[in-house]
Amino acid sequence: MEHRLEPGQRLREEAMAAEFGVSRTVVRQALQRLAQDQVIELLHNRGARVPQPDEADARHVFEARRMVECEVARRLGGRLTPAQVAELEALARDELEADQRGDRPEAIRLSGEFHNALARMHGNPVYLRLLTGLMPTTSLLMAHFKRHGGQVCVAHRHVDLIGALRQGAAPAAAEMRRHLVELERSLTGPARRRRAPFDGYSEPSTEPDKP
Structure with missing residues (x-):
């Protein structure tokens, strides 16, 4: 992750x-x-x-995420309590601060936590389990394909999403779809190779990378 x-x-x-x-x-x-x-x-x-994961996996994962998360956003649009809005704003703010100070692992963790928080607020535990299962593959896809090693989500997009959630069901679902489509389209090439910090118990794969 x-x-x-x-x-x-x-x-x-x-x-x-x-x-x-x-x-x-x-x-x-x-x-x-x-x-x-x-x-x-x-x-x-x-x-x-x-x-x-390969490009086919990316299509499948983001198709599933759109089905789950657009419905989550539609259901929550215009219905969030002040406490829920404050929680989401705090996550987006902390994510942005982590990204600005170069703490990539923390920014990635908070990005996933933002999406999981929305699923939890929706109240359907099945949706939450589905999304929790999709997040590790999403993170691997971004590590493998995202050019320049950018973070999984962009914090300001989460701020935009909060604004749409305040407006109502249709704007919230549309903004979530736009957000997820943007993420999928950001898989534009293989990420730069980085030295893994766990050399003590890991070793590079000897198999060629998938296209």
Whole structure:
């Protein structure tokens, strides 16, 4: 989620067990659970790796996000309480401040938290689970494709979205769709390669990148 591990990066059980001070059995169980949640991939007889989503995955993920989040925005449009508006404004403000001081992991975390907060405010736990499941893949897509390594969302767009939510259902749904379409279109090329900070328990994939 914070782009500290790159798409396609291998995860070594032995090194991870040493890093976290647990047995390889515990690591294996954790990896199996993460694989069930589609956060990582388990390769037959080849261990685990961070998923490496392709352009087809991007289309599927953003199609699903539009279906869920545009409905969330439509339902919330014109109905947010002052406390809910204040929570969203605080998240957008903190995200912008994190981005301005160069704290990319924190900006990414707050961006996801903003979208999850909207789903939570909607009140349908199924929507929240769906969105929570889509966010890791979204983050990986942005790490893999977004040019210049820009953040997952742009904070000022969240400010625009809050304004639309104040106006009513139709403006809120339209602004959410515009926001998500903009994100999808920002996948314009492979991101610059960055050195991963977890060299102790990760290693680059030996497989060629997908187009």
